[in-house]
Amino acid sequence: MLVVIGRIGRAHGIRGELNVDIRTDEPERRFAPGSSVVAGRRRLTVTKARHHGGRLVVAFDEVPDRNAAEALHGTVLEAEVDPADVPEDPDEFYDHQLVGLEVRSGDAVVGSVTGLVHLPYQDTLAVDVDGREVLIPFVTELVPVVDVRGGFVTVADVEGLLDPSKAENAASDLEA
Structure with missing residues (x-):
């Protein structure tokens, strides 16, 4: 099973080094010299x-110069993990652990997690709410509870979060 561990940013220098936006709490493990990562359809081996x-x-190893590095800009990096593995940090989750969890708001079940979207600056939960997809930024203020063992996540009761037709008022609610 593949899990997202980063996204390639700009090239760094002329020797093929790359800036990586980290998406893992284990960068020293995932980017250790000799480890391999999946970048699209390619497998890359970390040298340093x-x-x-x-x-x-x-x-x-496979990125010898700046031109090769620039061609990878924006590519998502993934690592292979055993589906039974769980992150050491209890506040970290693999995508496959979240898919299928109930989504609750207050005492009501409002939907289910269908996936995780890895955007450049934050992750976003994809939630099925009455047959339509709603994207919720995966931040503590909006998703305060993730209980994988209990089978649910709780989302904040913010107007417009689950019903986009009411989203115009949501920004002013957060500022208040």
Whole structure:
């Protein structure tokens, strides 16, 4: 099973190094020299990884120069994990653990998680609400409870969050 661990940003220098936006709490494990990652249809082998200016800079065997690095800009990086594995941090989850969970708002069941969308700056829950897909930013303020064992997530009771027709008022509710 594949899990998202990062997204390739800009090339760093001329030797094929890449800035990586980290999407894992285990970057030292996932980007350890010798480990492999999946980048689209390619498998890449990490040769080195270091932090530079608050970002992770990674070099791969298969990316010899800046041109090759620039061609990978925006590519999602994934790692293979055993489906039975769970992250060590209790506040971390693999995508497959979230799919199928009930979505609750207050005491009501309002839908179910159908997936996770990995956007450049944050992850977003895809939720089926009465047959329509609703995207909810996967942040603590909007998804305060994730109970994988209990089989549910709780979303904040914010007007417009689950009903886009009421979204115009949602921004003012959050500011209040």
